[in-house]
Amino acid sequence: MLLKVVLGILVVLAIFVAFIASRDGHFKYEVSEHINAPIEKVFPYISDLKKGSEWSPFEKVDPNMKKDYQGIPDQVGAKLVFAGNSDAGAGSVEITKIVPNEMVELRLIMTAPMAADNIVTYQVMKDGEGTKFTWSMSGEGGFAGKLVTFFVDCEKMITDQFKQGIANLKTIVEVTN
Numbered sequence: 664m665l666l667k668v669v670l671g672i673l674v675v676l677a678i679f680v681a682f683i684a685s686r687d688g689h690f691k692y693e694v695s696e697h698i699n700a701p702i703e704k705v706f707p708y709i710s711d712l713k714k715g716s717e718w719s720p721f722e723k724v725d726p727n728m729k730k731d732y733q734g735i736p737d738q739v740g741a742k743l744v745f746a747g748n749s750d751a752g753a754g755s756v757e758i759t760k761i762v763p764n765e766m767v768e769l770r771l772i773m774t775a776p777m778a779a780d781n782i783v784t785y786q787v788m789k790d791g792e793g794t795k796f797t798w799s800m801s802g803e804g805g806f807a808g809k810l811v812t813f814f815v816d817c818e819k820m821i822t823d824q825f826k827q828g829i830a831n832l833k834t835i836v837e838v839t840n
Contacts (some may be wrong), residue, residue: 725751
Protein backbone atom coordinates (compact mmCIF):
# COMPACT_ATOMS: atom_id res chain seq x y z
CA MET A 664 0.00 0.00 0.00
CA LEU A 665 2.77 2.45 0.96
CA LEU A 666 4.55 1.71 -2.32
CA LYS A 667 1.40 2.61 -4.28
CA VAL A 668 1.08 5.93 -2.42
CA VAL A 669 4.73 6.79 -3.04
CA LEU A 670 4.44 5.84 -6.73
CA GLY A 671 1.24 7.91 -7.01
CA ILE A 672 2.97 10.94 -5.51
CA LEU A 673 5.93 10.49 -7.87
CA VAL A 674 3.62 10.27 -10.89
CA VAL A 675 1.77 13.43 -9.86
CA LEU A 676 5.08 15.20 -9.24
CA ALA A 677 6.42 14.10 -12.65
CA ILE A 678 3.24 15.37 -14.36
CA PHE A 679 3.55 18.70 -12.52
CA VAL A 680 7.24 19.08 -13.47
CA ALA A 681 6.42 18.25 -17.09
CA PHE A 682 3.59 20.80 -17.06
CA ILE A 683 5.87 23.55 -15.65
CA ALA A 684 8.62 22.67 -18.15
CA SER A 685 6.15 22.92 -21.07
CA ARG A 686 5.10 26.48 -20.21
CA ASP A 687 6.45 29.41 -22.24
CA GLY A 688 9.33 30.97 -20.31
CA HIS A 689 9.44 34.23 -22.30
CA PHE A 690 7.86 37.26 -20.66
CA LYS A 691 7.37 40.93 -21.36
CA TYR A 692 5.85 43.33 -18.86
CA GLU A 693 5.05 46.89 -19.93
CA VAL A 694 3.44 50.03 -18.56
CA SER A 695 2.85 53.36 -20.33
CA GLU A 696 1.82 56.64 -18.70
CA HIS A 697 1.49 60.28 -19.70
CA ILE A 698 3.89 62.66 -17.95
CA ASN A 699 3.03 66.33 -17.97
CA ALA A 700 6.54 67.47 -18.85
CA PRO A 701 8.48 67.71 -22.12
CA ILE A 702 10.77 64.88 -23.24
CA GLU A 703 13.84 67.07 -22.65
CA LYS A 704 12.88 67.24 -18.97
CA VAL A 705 12.14 63.51 -18.63
CA PHE A 706 15.00 61.98 -20.62
CA PRO A 707 17.88 62.89 -18.25
CA TYR A 708 16.12 60.92 -15.49
CA ILE A 709 15.97 57.76 -17.59
CA SER A 710 19.39 58.01 -19.26
CA ASP A 711 21.48 58.71 -16.13
CA LEU A 712 21.55 55.82 -13.65
CA LYS A 713 22.26 58.16 -10.71
CA LYS A 714 19.20 60.27 -11.56
CA GLY A 715 17.27 57.03 -12.01
CA SER A 716 17.88 56.33 -8.34
CA GLU A 717 15.85 59.44 -7.52
CA TRP A 718 12.63 57.88 -8.83
CA SER A 719 13.25 54.13 -8.84
CA PRO A 720 10.67 52.22 -6.78
CA PHE A 721 13.41 49.76 -5.81
CA GLU A 722 15.31 52.40 -3.80
CA LYS A 723 12.56 52.42 -1.16
CA VAL A 724 12.82 48.64 -0.72
CA ASP A 725 16.29 49.09 0.77
CA PRO A 726 17.41 52.66 1.53
CA ASN A 727 20.80 51.24 2.67
CA MET A 728 21.48 49.49 -0.63
CA LYS A 729 25.16 49.54 -1.60
CA LYS A 730 25.63 51.10 -5.04
CA ASP A 731 28.68 51.45 -7.26
CA TYR A 732 28.27 53.63 -10.36
CA GLN A 733 30.73 52.87 -13.14
CA GLY A 734 31.43 54.48 -16.50
CA ILE A 735 30.32 57.79 -17.97
CA PRO A 736 26.76 58.85 -17.05
CA ASP A 737 24.28 59.01 -19.96
CA GLN A 738 26.54 56.80 -22.11
CA VAL A 739 26.42 53.21 -23.36
CA GLY A 740 28.44 51.15 -20.88
CA ALA A 741 27.45 53.15 -17.80
CA LYS A 742 26.70 50.65 -15.08
CA LEU A 743 25.23 50.40 -11.60
CA VAL A 744 26.30 47.46 -9.45
CA PHE A 745 24.04 47.08 -6.41
CA ALA A 746 23.67 44.89 -3.34
CA GLY A 747 20.67 45.23 -1.10
CA ASN A 748 18.63 43.32 1.42
CA SER A 749 16.72 40.15 0.52
CA ASP A 750 13.82 42.19 -0.90
CA ALA A 751 16.01 44.40 -3.11
CA GLY A 752 18.43 41.72 -4.21
CA ALA A 753 21.79 42.17 -5.89
CA GLY A 754 23.04 42.53 -9.42
CA SER A 755 23.81 45.14 -12.04
CA VAL A 756 22.14 47.43 -14.56
CA GLU A 757 24.09 48.49 -17.64
CA ILE A 758 23.11 50.88 -20.42
CA THR A 759 23.35 48.97 -23.70
CA LYS A 760 21.73 51.46 -26.08
CA ILE A 761 20.68 55.11 -26.07
CA VAL A 762 18.73 57.03 -28.68
CA PRO A 763 18.67 60.61 -27.32
CA ASN A 764 15.19 61.80 -26.34
CA GLU A 765 13.68 58.51 -27.56
CA MET A 766 14.91 55.36 -25.82
CA VAL A 767 17.27 53.80 -23.30
CA GLU A 768 17.91 50.06 -23.24
CA LEU A 769 19.41 48.42 -20.16
CA ARG A 770 20.63 44.96 -19.31
CA LEU A 771 19.52 43.94 -15.83
CA ILE A 772 21.44 41.05 -14.36
CA MET A 773 20.16 39.82 -11.01
CA THR A 774 22.40 37.60 -8.91
CA ALA A 775 20.13 37.44 -5.85
CA PRO A 776 17.57 36.51 -4.67
CA MET A 777 17.23 34.64 -7.98
CA ALA A 778 19.46 34.72 -11.04
CA ALA A 779 18.00 36.60 -14.02
CA ASP A 780 19.22 38.31 -17.18
CA ASN A 781 16.61 40.70 -18.58
CA ILE A 782 16.28 43.64 -20.95
CA VAL A 783 14.68 46.82 -19.59
CA THR A 784 13.58 49.50 -22.02
CA TYR A 785 12.52 53.08 -21.36
CA GLN A 786 10.86 54.81 -24.30
CA VAL A 787 9.62 58.38 -24.53
CA MET A 788 7.57 60.08 -27.22
CA LYS A 789 5.83 63.41 -27.54
CA ASP A 790 2.27 63.22 -26.25
CA GLY A 791 0.49 66.54 -26.66
CA GLU A 792 2.29 69.02 -24.44
CA GLY A 793 3.86 66.22 -22.43
CA THR A 794 5.56 62.86 -22.80
CA LYS A 795 4.36 59.29 -23.14
CA PHE A 796 6.74 57.17 -21.07
CA THR A 797 6.81 53.40 -21.60
CA TRP A 798 8.74 51.11 -19.27
CA SER A 799 9.13 47.47 -20.23
CA MET A 800 11.10 44.43 -19.15
CA SER A 801 11.51 41.19 -21.06
CA GLY A 802 13.47 38.00 -20.77
CA GLU A 803 13.43 34.24 -20.42
CA GLY A 804 12.40 32.89 -17.05
CA GLY A 805 13.88 29.40 -17.35
CA PHE A 806 12.43 26.55 -15.29
CA ALA A 807 12.69 28.47 -11.99
CA GLY A 808 10.91 31.47 -13.51
CA LYS A 809 8.16 29.26 -14.92
CA LEU A 810 7.71 27.68 -11.50
CA VAL A 811 7.56 31.04 -9.70
CA THR A 812 5.04 32.49 -12.19
CA PHE A 813 2.80 29.46 -11.64
CA PHE A 814 2.38 30.48 -8.01
CA VAL A 815 2.95 34.28 -8.13
CA ASP A 816 1.39 36.89 -10.43
CA CYS A 817 4.74 38.35 -11.46
CA GLU A 818 3.19 40.55 -14.15
CA LYS A 819 1.03 42.35 -11.57
CA MET A 820 3.91 42.61 -9.10
CA ILE A 821 6.34 44.05 -11.68
CA THR A 822 3.85 46.38 -13.39
CA ASP A 823 2.77 47.71 -9.99
CA GLN A 824 6.43 48.55 -9.31
CA PHE A 825 6.69 50.22 -12.73
CA LYS A 826 3.57 52.29 -11.99
CA GLN A 827 5.06 53.38 -8.66
CA GLY A 828 8.32 54.35 -10.35
CA ILE A 829 6.50 56.36 -13.01
CA ALA A 830 4.48 58.11 -10.30
CA ASN A 831 7.76 58.96 -8.53
CA LEU A 832 9.22 60.29 -11.80
CA LYS A 833 6.12 62.37 -12.47
CA THR A 834 6.46 63.94 -9.02
CA ILE A 835 10.01 65.03 -9.83
CA VAL A 836 9.62 66.32 -13.39
CA GLU A 837 6.10 67.73 -13.21
CA VAL A 838 6.77 69.77 -10.07
CA THR A 839 9.87 71.37 -11.57
CA ASN A 840 8.31 71.80 -15.04
